Amino acid sequence: MHHVVLERWSRGGSFLHARDPRVKILAALAILVAIATTPPQTAAPFAAYAILLIGASAASGLPVSGVLARAAVVLPFSATFAAISWVSGDPERAAALVLKSYLSATAALVLIGTTPMPKLLLGLEKLGAPRMIVLVALFLYRYLFIVSEQAQHMLQAAAARGGLFGKARPLRFRAAGGAVAVLFGHSYQRAVGIHRAMLSRGFEGRLMPASALALTVTDALFLGGALVLAFASRLSAGAGL
Amino acid sequence: MHIPDGFLSTPVWLTLNAVGAPAVGLLARRAQRESGDIKAPLLGVMGAFVFAAQMINFPVGMGTSGHLVGSALLAYTVGPAAAAVVMTAILALQALVFQDGGILALGANVFNMAIVGVMAAYLPYRQFGRGRMRTFAIFLGGLLSVLTAACLALSELLLSGVRMPGPVVTVSLGLILVCAVAEGAITVAVIRAIERVNAGWIRGPEAMGKPALGFIATAALLLVTLGGLVASSSPDTLESFAEQVGIADQARSLFETPFADYQARFFEADWLAQAAAGLAGLALIFGLGLGLGKLLRNRRAAGRPANAAGGD
């Protein structure tokens, strides 16, 4: 499954993996902003971003072809709008839409591929993201694949009994509604169970962090380097290409 | 519709992050103040449920199928503020893990779906969620959540200068409407089924205000959303509006300074005028939204306290 692969990537031991999540988030934002503000009619900066991102993936031991293939999930959406822009007489924007969305997705993948989700969320909280959203995202990520598997099993069970096919549409519609309701009930009961397990281990209203983050000189140097590279790539638009 | 990075112009994504972040922060603090961290597992699992429920297909006709979007269902089960928090967490994980929606565009997607979408879902429910009109209110809430979010997304793309010929916009609107009706019907089917299992899982609407007020608020939200779309699809109107207001020049100098030498062409007049006018429009919508939200919250404060999971 998608997340299992990302999870495996994120547990690597490269230089980038070892950086504080906060500097990685800021570096990723820097390159995303650079990509977003690059004028559409230039080629040099896009080439520079691509080299940066592919270089970062390779240096962190991520499979470059895997990263590039996963980033391609944005292409159907971008290509549709690119085609519309092209037909409307704006080929520069068409190319820019595809390039920018693809490169941005690659940047997100390099970030998530070198940072385990709990660390990433902890970094986001330290950078000022609301605690409640970070906690909800943490639990969501923890249970996402468990609930999805449950949904998968329900669909398999339905298929084994002839599935939700072939019947009259209102009937199928109601059956699907019932399936979602059952999934809802399971999820709700699970939340009750988690709540009890938390209380049983002395939870009194506030989750305490076990791991703390510590910025090192290397982290600071990395961030400085990343900002310079992102900015330099962005400025290469002025080189007249 | 999750907007990826690379589609929105800088002023548009910047503004939407600037309005989305504090609004979500407010809602998150509110949700936390009500219950402390204890609600986080319930909301996280509910978010996981919405993700997983999207695997279950509903036949919507003509051989196609749709799935639950979920903002309305969340608003009716965990309450509107918590629903906005869950939707934000969902959108953030979709952007990070699944590259579904951009990271810089997160503000826009959160604004469309987690803030306005949830509000649009809750307004009719709050007013008409009891009594004879209940089913209709649930249907309308589901419909509006998708309609407003998708229209806003479309407006933002148009404001960002993504060109779409008239027919494309019309066809998109038609598709949006189909999706919106489907979401309304799906929400009704799911809520009914949940009620058969355990009616306690659905939160009744808070104490109702005057029906007329709710009707006006719902209609206003719809009008502003659709109006914004119409306005953004005809940039000429917006441009002259922006020139009149005089914000275009200010905004231009503001955004021009950092890269003045490199980007003169990039910040040519019409592009920025459109965007600046868009900002004004979005700010207007947001102001209205914030006002309505405040109204809702004040009412809600008088209602029953939020109930954490496992209170039994």
Next chain:
Amino acid sequence: MQPVVEVSGLRFRYDDGTAALQGVDFHLFPGETVALFGANGSGKTTFVLHLNGVLTGEGRVVVCGMPVTKENLTEIRRRVGIVFQEADEQLFMPTVLDDVSFGPLNLGIEPAAAVERAKSALGDVGMLHALDKAPYHLSAGEKRRVALAGVLAMNPEILILDEPTTSLDPPGRRDLARLLGRLPQAKIIVTHDAWLARRLAVRSVFFEGGRIMGDGATDELLKRFDWECDAAEAMPARLD
């Protein structure tokens, strides 16, 4: 000897009106292991949730000499550790180490000391190697061990295990029984697993309809309530 758990006249009704417990009397001595049998829905799990105050009904519940009241909850929850049936509900933190240190942190222990305690508990259950793993990637047996470590990290005096052998394969079941046998705490084991009960519990109680209908030697109780599939019955009938 003073019992560590004393319950008398315990009654409980769920919000939906289901009367789950209808007058339960129970006691547990230090170091003793008791198995709880009974059909699904007979009140076993509801009963054990009263022993650390997650649920509260009418009647008297005294744990380690303290009545289960709001003021005593923190102390009681430290002393009574529950390992839940659904390991995925118990392991809610993102990594194994985070999860096992969750309890000690709630007790107000400094993060560094909490991590040390967590590591020592993980060592006790043989899961030290999985420190940084996400619970999602563990096998059923490993999850059960980590859940147990999460409870042991709080140094409880009483261990409650709700269906500890569900979804374990036979070697996993054997390993768990061995591990539990080594732990010195007084134990209550809610289970359908007669093999496990025979192996760990000299005494058992039988629940039916929210009441304890039998209390005695495990072997005798299993026979009295006909609570085992015996070998003769397990033979397939001849098809002719």
